[in-house]
Amino acid sequence: MKADPAEQLRLLDLQGLDARLDQLAHRRRTLPEHAEIEQLDRDLRRLRDLTVAAETRASDLEREQAKADADVEQVRARARRDQARLDSGRVSSPKELMDLQSELASLARRQSELEDVELAVMERAEEVQSEVERLRADAAGVEGKRAAAVGRRDAAVEEIDNEAYLTQQAREAVVRDVGGELLSLYEKVRASSAGIGAAELKQRRCQGCRLELNTVDLARFRDAPSDEVLRCEECRRILVRTAESGL
Ligand SMILES: [Zn+2]
Incomplete structure (x- = not known):
């Protein structure tokens, strides 16, 4: 899947807000x-x-x-x-x-x-x-x-x-800033992955499952065009590249 890098970054904002909504719902219940x-x-x-x-x-x-x-x-x-x-x-x-x-x-x-x-x-x-x-x-x-x-x-x-x-x-x-296709992928992954659909790739580590990339994936991600939507090979979450990804 392709998506504008700026839209991919917005997924992290969305993820942060969804995590906050989940926390609030949990606090309300408990x-x-x-x-x-x-x-x-x-x-x-x-x-x-x-x-x-x-x-x-x-x-x-x-x-x-x-x-x-x-x-x-x-x-x-x-x-x-x-x-x-x-x-x-x-x-x-x-x-x-x-x-x-x-x-x-x-x-x-x-x-x-x-x-x-x-x-x-x-x-x-x-x-x-x-x-x-x-x-x-x-x-x-x-x-x-x-x-x-x-x-x-x-x-x-x-x-x-x-x-x-x-x-x-x-x-x-x-x-409103995220395209429909990317948004529905995010929603689908989030529903099946403990509320986390998109995670930052930070210091070569998926912030969703906390695992570090192996050398094969590292090389592949390094060469991937910036508009390609990456998925963690371990947890299948959407991986969002930032300045701190360490690629
Ligand atoms: Zn992962």
């Missing part, structure tokens, strides 16, 4: 904030699951507490009725009096037992409630960190996109 946000999302899901579990326990305990309150109240009401009957003076039979007194004593014991249960349920309910509050506070903290990480990610993405836009503009200007 921003540390992506992993950070994923981790924070996992933390949030875990905290939400724990919160739901604790809230379920809290509402179970609320029901248990209502039942314990009702149990105590039932015994108290019964004791109040017995006591009123006793105080009314209408019970005259000694047996009935004894039965009433014995029932009041047993109701008092029962009430005391039920109040212990009520207290224990109340304590557990308070513990679970403070666990719910702690989990909600933790989740709010993680949400704050996530918002900050999203802000940093968006700022970094915007900066990268701005630079990519300017680089893309510069690339379009360079592309």
Whole structure:
């Protein structure tokens, strides 16, 4: 293939801009904030699951507490009725009096037992409630960190996109200087050669694969007309001659 030496040199500018675009795309994909946000999302899901579990326990305990309150109240009401009957003076039979007194004593014991249960349920309910509050506070903290990480990610993405836009503009200007045939060869080689389509021949070394020319290729390249498009025999990339090629 033949191409004007100035166009061949422009390929090196194009290669530089394409390498920069590749770097920017890589940086955009691998921003540390992506992993950070994923981790924070996992933390949030875990905290939400724990919160739901604790809230379920809290509402179970609320029901248990209502039942314990009702149990105590039932015994108290019964004791109040017995006591009123006793105080009314209408019970005259000694047996009935004894039965009433014995029932009041047993109701008092029962009430005391039920109040212990009520207290224990109340304590557990308070513990679970403070666990719910702690989990909600933790989740709010993680949400704050996530918002900050999203802000940093968006700022970094915007900066990268701005630079990519300017680089893309510069690339379009360079592309206008390169002939269609040379450009499509460059694109084809670049697609199959790890993003490097054209490399400088510098100090007799291909800057694409870093290998030095053998004496046969060196002699052939030295004799090649300046408008001939050279290819590295090792990596097949387009080799661009410059003042530093050492030919
Ligand atoms: Zn090479």
